[in-house]
Amino acid sequence: MAEMTGTPLLSLAGVHTHIGQYHILQGVDLDLPAGGMTVLLGRNGAGKTTTLRTIMGLWKPSRGTVTFDGRPIGGQPTPDIAQAGIAYVPETMAVFADLTVAENMVLAARSGPMDPARLEWIFGLFPALKKFWQFPAGVLSGGQKQMLAIARAIAEPRRLILIDEPTKGIAPAIIEAMIGAFAELKRETTILLVEQNFRFAASLGDHVAVMDDGRIVHRGAMADLAGDEALQQRLLGLSLDAHQ
Amino acid sequence: MTAVPASSSDTLPTLKHDWLPILLPIVLSAIALPFIGNVTTWVTLTVAALAMGMMIFVIASGLTLVFGLMDVLNFGHGAFIAVGAYMALSVLGLLSGWVQVDSLGWNLLALGLAVSVAMVGTGLLGWAFERIIVKPVYGQHLKQILITMGGLIVAEQLIHVIWGGDQKAMALPTALRGAIVIGDFAIERFRILAVVVGLVVFATMLLVLNRTRIGLLIRAGVENAEMVEALGYRIRRLFVGVFVAGSALAGLGGVLWALYRETLTAAIGGDIMVLVFIVIIIGGLGSVGGCFIGAILVAMMANYTAFLLPKVALASNILLMVAILMWRPQGLYPVAKR
Ligand SMILES: Nc1ncnc2c1ncn2[C@@H]1O[C@H](COP(=O)(O)OP(=O)(O)O)[C@@H](O)[C@H]1O
Ligand SMILES: [Mg+2]
Numbered sequence: 001m002a003e004m005t006g007t008p009l010l011s012l013a014g015v016h017t018h019i020g021q022y023h024i025l026q027g028v029d030l031d032l033p034a035g036g037m038t039v040l041l042g043r044n045g046a047g048k049t050t051t052l053r054t055i056m057g058l059w060k061p062s063r064g065t066v067t068f069d070g071r072p073i074g075g076q077p078t079p080d081i082a083q084a085g086i087a088y089v090p091e092t093m094a095v096f097a098d099l100t101v102a103e104n105m106v107l108a109a110r111s112g113p114m115d116p117a118r119l120e121w122i123f124g125l126f127p128a129l130k131k132f133w134q135f136p137a138g139v140l141s142g143g144q145k146q147m148l149a150i151a152r153a154i155a156e157p158r159r160l161i162l163i164d165e166p167t168k169g170i171a172p173a174i175i176e177a178m179i180g181a182f183a184e185l186k187r188e189t190t191i192l193l194v195e196q197n198f199r200f201a202a203s204l205g206d207h208v209a210v211m212d213d214g215r216i217v218h219r220g221a222m223a224d225l226a227g228d229e230a231l232q233q234r235l236l237g238l239s240l241d242a243h244q
Numbered sequence: 245m246t247a248v249p250a251s252s253s254d255t256l257p258t259l260k261h262d263w264l265p266i267l268l269p270i271v272l273s274a275i276a277l278p279f280i281g282n283v284t285t286w287v288t289l290t291v292a293a294l295a296m297g298m299m300i301f302v303i304a305s306g307l308t309l310v311f312g313l314m315d316v317l318n319f320g321h322g323a324f325i326a327v328g329a330y331m332a333l334s335v336l337g338l339l340s341g342w343v344q345v346d347s348l349g350w351n352l353l354a355l356g357l358a359v360s361v362a363m364v365g366t367g368l369l370g371w372a373f374e375r376i377i378v379k380p381v382y383g384q385h386l387k388q389i390l391i392t393m394g395g396l397i398v399a400e401q402l403i404h405v406i407w408g409g410d411q412k413a414m415a416l417p418t419a420l421r422g423a424i425v426i427g428d429f430a431i432e433r434f435r436i437l438a439v440v441v442g443l444v445v446f447a448t449m450l451l452v453l454n455r456t457r458i459g460l461l462i463r464a465g466v467e468n469a470e471m472v473e474a475l476g477y478r479i480r481r482l483f484v485g486v487f488v489a490g491s492a493l494a495g496l497g498g499v500l501w502a503l504y505r506e507t508l509t510a511a512i513g514g515d516i517m518v519l520v521f522i523v524i525i526i527g528g529l530g531s532v533g534g535c536f537i538g539a540i541l542v543a544m545m546a547n548y549t550a551f552l553l554p555k556v557a558l559a560s561n562i563l564l565m566v567a568i569l570m571w572r573p574q575g576l577y578p579v580a581k582r
Contacts, residue, residue: 078470
């Protein structure tokens with residue numbers, strides 16, 4: 001990886017993951033530099049969500065190593081991985097519907113009461129959360145739930161944030177504005193974003209990896225992929241057709 | 245700074261509280277009145293139902309959270325009912341002077357001590373039960389059913405060894421016997437005590453679940469345990485705590501239940517556990533509020549039909565369960581699951 005300097009913040013080497021009897025990840029190699037955003041692209045079923053869940057310890061890798069900040073985390077319990085400084089925004093958002101927006105945030109701020117300045121910053125990014133602060137998260141719209149799921153991941157500073165398809169099923173106007181919020185987020189932390197919307201991914205990503213059939217089939221700078229339509233066609237033909 | 249617009253339809257939603265299940269006990273008791281035909285009898289039966297409902301709730305509340313949090317099916321919960329009752333029997337035996345004197349204060353002190361010993365004892369037993377019997381079978385329902393039932397049988401045999409296999413009398417403390425007469429109605433004192441204890445337990449649980457971090461974690465964990473872990477919390481540690489608290493509550497419920505029936509055997513948990521399982525199902529697995537209302541409904545059904553049609557008392561509760569599940573297949577207050 002030519003554009004990488006220094007030791008990676010997160011590194012997957014030869015990672016295999018089985019779900020039950022199915023062999024889903026078949027040797028994933030992925031290095032994430034510290035800072036900026038890496039986008040993980042790939043068609044439906046390529047193994048992107050499984051990769052994030054494996055990093056988070058929600059599936060245990062059957063082979064290979066996952067290293068975070070120089071420490072092996074593969075196969076560790078999920079709470080330990082979270083406490084090492086990784087936050088997760090799952091594809092399903094997984095907001096706690098019975099809890100209020102405020103209570104969701106209280107739990108996300110693990111180390112104690114939320115820093116008021118940070119909360120104001122989050123309200124600045126996602127004003128809806130302020131408005132619905134005392135409402136059960138279950139009454140929020142899809143886009144608002146997505147904002148809460150992201151806000152939960154940044155309730156306290158984390159070293160790395162894994163975000164799985166935040167634009168899925170979200171109205172275009174909100175996607176447009178989410179770009180601004182992510183642009184700001186990636187200045188303070190490292191983000192691994194799974195995305196099918198290439199335009200969204202290209203406008204934010206610094207680095208890119210493309211998955212297919214449980215393996216990484218391309219790694220490089222996002223600018224290179226964004227400027228090379230032939231490469232896009234070859235790597236992403238199907239998903240580009242589906243999403244644009 | 246670019247802000248994400250709140251949404252185009254940005255009006256605040258109106259919060260609808262779901263009051264319908266709360267009306268059910270009132271409706272059920274109103275329907276029962278003309279069939280019973282006598283207000284005095286109806287009041288007696290209704291108070292008995294409330295007392296019994298509170299005991300069922302105290303026993304069921306921990307079990308519904310145990311299921312909600314980690315999908316653990318514990319068929320051994322009845323063991324804590326019996327052990328709690330026997331431990332209280334022993335303590336009350338030692339304190340027979342305080343039990344027999346006609347003083348509410350001394351009686352309640354003796355009872356309080358007996359309940360404390362029973363709850364600490366069943367809490368510790370619950371901890372051992374969880375570590376030894378439940379932990380190896382996380383996520384395996386069939387094995388959970390078999391091994392927890394095995395645990396129940398072992399516990400009953402141990403009771404036979406320690407306390408003997410004969411039926412014991414569980415005498416009410418003197419000042420708690422008899423009834424208070426209000427106008428035309430006689431209300432048994434112990435039933436009032438049972439209702440008070442049940443309400444205190446319910447209020448405390450609501451307070452913990454809604455106002456403390458641990459409570460929020462329990463509610464969040466019942467919805468999505470995986471996400472609670474991804475936020476950095478150890479759900480298993482939380483689960484052990486809930487299991488212990490639920491066992492201690494079953495011990496408390498066992499003391500009350502034995503005093504209510506005034507006799508006990510090692511199988512005392514068996515009769516009430518059938519009702520407890522019905523309550524947990526109709527309340528909505530993992531829902532403490534649903535469990536509370538479900539317990540009152542089931543106890544009303546049991547008491548009214550025991551008077552009107554004694555032969556179909558249990559069948560009537562199964563019918564009640566079917567009717568509620570046809571209305572709300574996930575129970576009265578379904579918990580939002582991932
Ligand atoms: N829980 C599961 N059980 C069985 N197969 C699964 C499960 N989750 C995902 N898969 C399979 O793993 C493959 C990769 O899925 P996923 O990681 O969700 O892909 P992506 O996020 O790239 O769309 C798919 O073929 C999918 O069917
Ligand atoms: Mg996916």
